[in-house]
Amino acid sequence: MITITVNSQRHDIDVDPNMPLLWAIRDILGLTGTKFGCGAAQCGACTVHLNGEAVRSCVTKTGRAAGQNIVTIEGLSSGNNHPLQLAWNEMNVPQCGYCQSGQIMSAVVLLRENPNPTDQDIDDAMSGNICRCGTYQRIRAAIHKAAAMQAEGAKS
Amino acid sequence: MKKLIIITGIVLIAGMITLSFRELPATKESSFATLPKDSIGSVKAYMSVYKVLMSARCMNCHPSGNAPLQGDDNHIHTMNVQRGVDGKGVYSMRCNNCHQAENTAGPHMPPGNPKWGLPPAHMRMVFQGRTPRQLALQLLDPKQNGGRTKAQLIDHMANDELVGWAWHPGEGRTLPPMSRLAFATQVRLWIAKGAYAPSAKAK
Ligand code: FES
């Protein structure tokens, strides 16, 4: 039995500790917002937060997450209103959408550590997240927008 | 005859050093064996150490730039991975976001180790592009080698867990050109015989 906390909820799950965390999240807990792309830490579609860090859940074993805090796209905000989610909506970032929860989870870490990122900072943070539809320009714009919204929010 | 005795003596001493270190548990070594100063023997041992350090498994994490390298051709790590201040990456691109405490099974899967990372930005310990002489001087200089004494340098090469990963790199990755034990022995001989740096002409 492994205890993991996902989106502030504790779960005792009976799985092999070697099971990829992604499978536990999707198949056992039914949280399907996190996607399977490559299964080899190459694409970023499966990005979730493990104690705040943007881990690739396809290569992270469930055992590593035991007793730790995991946040998935479903738990990022209470009303889909994280500045990045709002900016993503406003800029119509997704095309097919498959990569986008991973993109947002990576961008969250960037904005937390660097509230006012340059284009270079965005490149450095986001290059591990691939988008087959090529929405990179809108992702960049939305991150800048979210940074501005976050700064506004902090002022008011 | 005299020559034979001397050679036998040297072989015996070298053998004893190897054996005695073989017994040592993987703990900090605070002192090191010394032999009579011998610049030729010391440099010869160093040159085999250099070959290991320049092999892909070692050099790929000691790049001249701020991105790690990958593969036996030492290409720059895909995904624009960056060293970061602490050598463990930046933002959502931290090394252990993908690299686990152990190798992930299968070809082209991320290799892993609990200490996975590059040297930090303030102590980059570059191997890539260094000549044998440059690298020897750098390895011996505490200002450039992470503040290590000679004993600590030996300890790092012989016992450090992340260095040891090079000999267990996971599927599809070539090994350094000699075993870890042989490598550690050459490091010890290099230093025991006087820690000489090769001439600038050495390749
Ligand atoms: S599915 Fe995990 S990185 Fe591609």
Ligand code: FES
């Ligand atoms: S929106 Fe289709 S893969 Fe990114």
